[in-house]
Amino acid sequence: MKPSRREFSSFGYALEGIVASLKTQRHLRFHCVAAVIVIAAAIALSLPVRDMALLLLVIALVLSLELVNTAIEAVVDLAAPEWHHLGKIAKDAAAGAVLVAAIFAAAIGILIFYKPVMHWLGLP
Numbered sequence: 214m215k216p217s218r219r220e221f222s223s224f225g226y227a228l229e230g231i232v233a234s235l236k237t238q239r240h241l242r243f244h245c246v247a248a249v250i251v252i253a254a255a256i257a258l259s260l261p262v263r264d265m266a267l268l269l270l271v272i273a274l275v276l277s278l279e280l281v282n283t284a285i286e287a288v289v290d291l292a293a294p295e296w297h298h299l300g301k302i303a304k305d306a307a308a309g310a311v312l313v314a315a316i317f318a319a320a321i322g323i324l325i326f327y328k329p330v331m332h333w334l335g336l337p
């Protein structure tokens with residue numbers, strides 16, 4: 214079945230959201246650069262397909278949560294331009310979600326890259 218005009222425009226709006234977030238969110242830009250470096254290193258070290266898949270999964274998780282965090286920040290700023298304790302909970306929890314995913318992604322990265330990097334360096 215051919216995709217409808219509406220589906221194309223939804224895809225376009227999603228891309229607009231990603232571009233707008235990239236323009237305004239420096240943490241998202243940092244995570245994108247880190248993702249490119251990790252993927253390039255994984256290819257250079259010829260990591261097994263399963264490890265590559267796991268890395269892509271955690272990268273997708275961190276970047277998606279960055280986008281959700283951006284959305285929550287925008288909604289809070291819209292709903293509560295002045296300080297509000299619920300706005301603080303929403304923004305801090307959203308930032309916390311990104312932090313949790315980033316910490317576990319880094320741990321997974323260390324577990325996956327440790328042996329291949331030691332081997333590449335010629336260390337035991």
Ligand SMILES: Nc1ncnc2c1ncn2[C@@H]1O[C@H](COP(=O)(O)OP(=O)(O)OP(=O)(O)O)[C@@H](O)[C@H]1O
Nearest residue numbers: 238240286289293294295296297298300301304305
């Ligand atoms: N309307 C608000 N009500 C209550 N606390 C807020 C509000 N806006 C921001 N804060 C507090 O200030 C912190 C920083 O908010 P800010 O909107 O500057 O986001 P940020 O984490 O600096 O994001 P970024 O700089 O990536 O856009 C929040 O995590 C929250 O604790």
